[in-house]
Amino acid sequence: MPYPSQVNRDDIIAQAWQLIEADGADNLSLNKLAAALGVKAPSLYRHVANKAALLQAVNENTSLRLIEALQTAAAQTSGSPSEQVAALLHAYRHFAHEHPHSYLLAFTNTDEALRPDAALLEQMVLPIQTLMTAVSGPEQSLAALRGAMALVHGFVLLELHGQLRRGGDLAVDFATAVQAYLRGWEAVP
Amino acid sequence: MPYPSQVNRDDIIAQAWQLIEADGADNLSLNKLAAALGVKAPSLYRHVANKAALLQAVNENTSLRLIEALQTAAAQTSGSPSEQVAALLHAYRHFAHEHPHSYLLAFTNTDEALRPDAALLEQMVLPIQTLMTAVSGPEQSLAALRGAMALVHGFVLLELHGQLRRGGDLAVDFATAVQAYLRGWEAVP
C-alpha cells in the first residue's frame, strides 16, 4: 500500500456523514473532508466517482438508519393501530430532530440523482403503512399513508427551517395534529 | 447615465425570479443573471449587496405572491369553515405547483438569512388561521393551524421532491388527507 495515510470508501462516507451531521451538507467541501481523513481532495476520487455519488451514499446511510429506527420503534410499540401509528410518527420526528442535517440532505433534495431510491423509500414507510391500513381500511390505505407522511415530514421541515416561531410546545402541537389526523380516519362517514 | 445598458434593483430581482422559475435556484449564477440583463456580473453589486440578499428579495417576492393568492382564494370561497379551509389548502398547493422552484427556494432553506421573516409568514397563514380557528376552537387554534400547514407543506414537498411515485391520483389523495385531518378536528371528543 502506498503512502502513509490510507483511506477506503467506507471511511470516506462515514467521515462525510459525521461532518454533515455536525455542520450540514452546505459546509462540506471535498477539501475539508479529505483533510479530516489526512489526505488531499483528489485522492477521494480513487474511491468515489464524484461529490454527488458521495452524497448519495451518505443519503443511503441516512435512509437505512431511519428504516432501522422505525423498525425498532414498531417492534416496541403496542396499543391500538392508531396509537401505534402515532408512536411511529413520533419516532420518525425524533429521528429527524436527532439528525437534522442528514435528514434534510436525504429528503429535501432537488437533485434527482441524490434521492433515495423508490425501494428504500417503500421499505422505510412499510411499518407505518401496515398499521395505517388497519386504521383507514385497504381501499384508502395509500392516501392515508401519504397524508400521514406529509404531516410528519411537513411538520419536521417547518421546525427545521425555523418556520414555527410563534411559541407553544411544538411536541404537544405535533401530537395534537397527529391525533386529529388519525381521528379523522377513524371517523370515516 | 453611464454606458448603453442600464439596470435597476427591481429589474435584477424580476429577472432572477424568472430564471429561477425556469431553471431553479441551483442553476442561477450571477454571470447568467447579468448576461440576461445585458450586463456583467460585478455590475449587479451596485444594486444588490450580494447573492444572498438577491435571493432574499426573490423570496420576499414569492411570499407576497403566495399571500395574494391565498387572500384571493379566501375572498372567493364559501361554505362551511372546513370547506373553506380545504379550499385554501388547495390554493396553497396549487401555488406551489405553479411555482415549484420559487416555492422551494423560499420555504425550504437552510440558510437563516434567506428565510421569509416572521411577519410575512404570519400574514401568509392568516386567512387559513382565521378559518381554522372556527373549526378547532380558539384554544387549539395554533396547533390546528400548524398541523394544517404541515400537511400541505409536507405533501407538496413530497410531490416536488419526487417521493410519491407509487401511482394513484395525487390530487385526490391530497384532498382525502385534508378531509381526514379536518374531520378529525370536527370530531374532537
Added chain:
DNA sequence: ACATTAAAACTAATTATATTAGTCTTAATG
C-alpha cells in the same frame, strides 16, 4: 460652452471549489 461630479458600467484580480491529468511511492507478487 465647459468643467465637475457621481452613478453605474467595465476589466482584472482573488478566493474557493470541484474536477482532471499526470506523476510518485510502496506493498505485494513473480
Added chain:
DNA sequence: CATTAAGACTAATATAATTAGTTTTAATGT
C-alpha cells in the same frame, strides 16, 4: 530483486462569488 498496480500526490482547469480599481456618460453648476 524487478515489476506491477493501488493509491497517494502535485499541478492545472473551469466555474463562481466577490472585491478593487478604472472608465464612461448623463446631469449639474459656472
